[in-house]
Amino acid sequence: MQRKYYLLAPGPVPVPPKVLAAMSEPIIHHRAPAFVKVLEEVRGGLKFLFQTKNEVLVLASSGTGAMEGAVTNTLCKGDTSLVVRAGKFGERWAEICEAYGVKPICIDVPWGHAVDPKLIAQELEKNPSIRAVFIQASETSTGVMHPIREVAEIVKKYENTLLVVDAISGIGVFDLPVDKWGLDVVVSGSQKAFMLPPGLAFVTLSDKAMSFVEKSDIPKYYFNYKKEIKKLVKDNETNFTPAVSLIMGLRESLNMIKEDGLEKVFKRHTRLADATRAAAKALGLELYAPDSPSNAVTAIKAPAGIDGQKIVKILRDKHNITIAGGQSEAKGKIFRIAHMGYLDAYDIIMVVSALEMTLKELGVSVEMGQGVKAAAEILEKEM
Numbered sequence: 046m047q048r049k050y051y052l053l054a055p056g057p058v059p060v061p062p063k064v065l066a067a068m069s070e071p072i073i074h075h076r077a078p079a080f081v082k083v084l085e086e087v088r089g090g091l092k093f094l095f096q097t098k099n100e101v102l103v104l105a106s107s108g109t110g111a112m113e114g115a116v117t118n119t120l121c122k123g124d125t126s127l128v129v130r131a132g133k134f135g136e137r138w139a140e141i142c143e144a145y146g147v148k149p150i151c152i153d154v155p156w157g158h159a160v161d162p163k164l165i166a167q168e169l170e171k172n173p174s175i176r177a178v179f180i181q182a183s184e185t186s187t188g189v190m191h192p193i194r195e196v197a198e199i200v201k202k203y204e205n206t207l208l209v210v211d212a213i214s215g216i217g218v219f220d221l222p223v224d225k226w227g228l229d230v231v232v233s234g235s236q237k238a239f240m241l242p243p244g245l246a247f248v249t250l251s252d253k254a255m256s257f258v259e260k261s262d263i264p265k266y267y268f269n270y271k272k273e274i275k276k277l278v279k280d281n282e283t284n285f286t287p288a289v290s291l292i293m294g295l296r297e298s299l300n301m302i303k304e305d306g307l308e309k310v311f312k313r314h315t316r317l318a319d320a321t322r323a324a325a326k327a328l329g330l331e332l333y334a335p336d337s338p339s340n341a342v343t344a345i346k347a348p349a350g351i352d353g354q355k356i357v358k359i360l361r362d363k364h365n366i367t368i369a370g371g372q373s374e375a376k377g378k379i380f381r382i383a384h385m386g387y388l389d390a391y392d393i394i395m396v397v398s399a400l401e402m403t404l405k406e407l408g409v410s411v412e413m414g415q416g417v418k419a420a421a422e423i424l425e426k427e428m
């Protein structure tokens with residue numbers, strides 16, 4: 046019999062049957078009235094999810110495409126940026142800036158920690174030429190949530206500086222009210238809390254960001270945000286052929302999120318994250334990001350003398366469960382269990398139970414059931 050597969054990686058995530066069914070519908074031509082109607086609904090749903098009055102673009106690319114576009118559409122060659130480099134994805138902001146002739150000043154935060162907003166305030170005061178601050182809402186590689194609200198309060202004071210947030214593992218996981226907090230550019234991706242396969246990127250821009258777009262001189266063609274917004278507003282269409290099937294699925298997943306309401310969706314993520322952290326602690330494991338953990342993914346330190354990759358491998362090969370290991374400097378040191386999107390209490394119970402078996406197999410002294418008990422005690426409260 047085909048073995049059941051469990052996906053608890055920090056992207057891609059499982060896709061609900063309703064969304065899979067929507068994506069299997071016959072292809073509609075992207076200029077046909079039926080698809081124009083789909084895109085109109087999706088526009089509304091995305092504004093709801095991003096909590097913005099502005100347009101949210103839907104691009105056929107992975108999340109990094111929208112990150113790249115955030116740089117190329119708002120900045121000029123030779124500009125200076127400030128990058129919070131607290132993990133793999135912070136590094137990516139700096140790399141994209143460099144690729145386009147933007148000079149990044151980096152705040153290097155030790156992995157597993159959130160940035161201290163005071164450091165951003167200091168850098169902005171020292172360097173009035175900084176045109177944009179780049180940060181992650183949730184640094185997926187370390188399981189850290191950065192204090193976006195506080196950072197936004199600081200950046201807001203600088204008329205000539207934008208706040209650009211990679212919320213690829215933040216939107217739909219925890220509260221990020223884009224307009225209320227004054228976030229200028231916010232990027233996300235389909236394979237996370239959107240409960241979709243990989244392949245779509247999202248981006249929204251504030252009025253302040255649009256004034257930067259007017260002056261930006263970095264060459265761009267496919268990711269031309271101004272042209273895309275214009276086309277969307279005028280015709281409810283995209284400039285190029287959109288990922289029709291993914292967008293059909295997006296309409297469904299946005300409906301599911303709307304049905305629940307944002308508060309309930311955020312609460313579910315909080316509860317699953319709390320249960321995962323409690324389970325890890327009950328098993329005598331240490332959290333990699335104890336001070337500011339993200340509700341998207343829990344990063345757990347591998348027990349002393351155990352290679353974290355081995356835990357990932359046993360879960361994969363023996364239990365048919367996909368979680369993630371550490372990246373770059375965290376490779377071998379941590380493993381990451383995601384609780385993002387279409388996952389529920391029993392997914393957490395299942396992965397914790399399999400983790401207990403895995404640790405036992407690796408010779409770690411664990412009391413079987415301790416992790417499951419700790420998780421269940423949290424999860425049972427809101428069944």
Ligand SMILES: Cc1ncc(COP(=O)(O)O)c(C=O)c1O
Pocket residue numbers: 055056107108109110134181183184185186211212213214234
């Ligand atoms: C925070 C964050 N930023 C950027 C990315 C890159 O997105 P993609 O792989 O879709 O290009 C990811 C993907 O894991 C992410 O979690």
